[in-house]
Amino acid sequence: MSHKQYTMYPNFIQHLKKHISLTDDDIQVLSTYVKIKSIKKKEFLLEEGQICKGNYFVEAGLLRMFYINGKGTEQITQFALENWWLSDYMSSMMQSPSKFYLQAVEDAEVVVVDHQKQEELFKKVPQLERYFRIMMQRAYAASQMRVKYFHDYSKEENYRQFVLLFPQFVQRIPQYMLASYLGITPEYLSELRKKHPIT
Amino acid sequence: MSHKQYTMYPNFIQHLKKHISLTDDDIQVLSTYVKIKSIKKKEFLLEEGQICKGNYFVEAGLLRMFYINGKGTEQITQFALENWWLSDYMSSMMQSPSKFYLQAVEDAEVVVVDHQKQEELFKKVPQLERYFRIMMQRAYAASQMRVKYFHDYSKEENYRQFVLLFPQFVQRIPQYMLASYLGITPEYLSELRKKHPIT
């Protein structure tokens, strides 16, 4: 009976267990602090101006984070697929209105950890403090590398690197979103693809 | 007598205490796990090809992180001044050779936490897990915002924003380093400064 409670988010539990040890009791407690949320393609978890209340784990599907820039066009800053966390940490830490949108690119199942209740949860299951330390360190490490790649390569090289490293991922997003993430116009991406067809 | 041991790094201890509570015993234990290191301007804490062994807290002075790009020129990715942590987290997590250099821009006092011994330290002073979770979350939040600013503003706007937000900081670094950090050539920065003199 007790494990029926977390068959709703097997990836989530498995991911936690990869980094920390949890008793069935821990999982029991945890399950009272998290919710699973199903969202349809194009639905929002967060919109500009709101204070970001949750930390979101992608159990299934695909999310994106973006903002609307000065010219009124969407600028994507991150994607999150299975087993990734996504949130506007500045907004939730500072309790300030977010500049970002969090939206489903595909129908998605998301595990929601309420930022407010997080402290309380950490007290009851202290290993989670460690788990999130590891997740944040990992995310920060990835972003240190991203800054490097961003400077290092031309937009064209950047595009080709990305397609090479994440081909499965490129299949799942429309090209204009890839262009936005890479910081180029769809027109220029189209030109690059013509110049160097990628199978 | 016991607090003589940490008058060597008052900022460090104060910073820890701002986020977690520590007994004198905790501090005693901690002090056996960290070292203070004085480095002169232009000395390195890490060079390309080495595995990053430490996590560095700037007690005093100013550090920079950079790499050598394809054209053979330095690209600065981060500065760290008093009360900031600096490390190549990817290199230390993956135990892979770093692509980066960590170097003193000014003479500096640095508190070194050995990445290898960190796990052991966390077992003895568990609150530190929380402290570093907060530090990593904060660093990651800042980098989420940085990606936004980077896309959002032209290089010129970026420069002016930076000078406006961190004037004291701009005073402490040579202009070619600011140019490198902003991802522009020193020549272009010079042109921008001529166009819009900032008192």
Next chain:
DNA sequence: TAAAAAACTTAAGCTGGTTTAAGAAATTAA
């Protein structure tokens, strides 16, 4: 299954920022 909407392509002209090359000013070392 037809019409509307969303996504992608093409091509020409334009601009923000680089490159190159030289000299001037400021800092550091002897």
Next chain:
DNA sequence: TTAATTTCTTAAACCAGCTTAAGTTTTTTA
């Protein structure tokens, strides 16, 4: 205090990537 070195400036030619505008293809909705 002089020489060496490092940092900063100027200006002209150049190019990666954008803008604009129009047309084509694919996906969604009715």
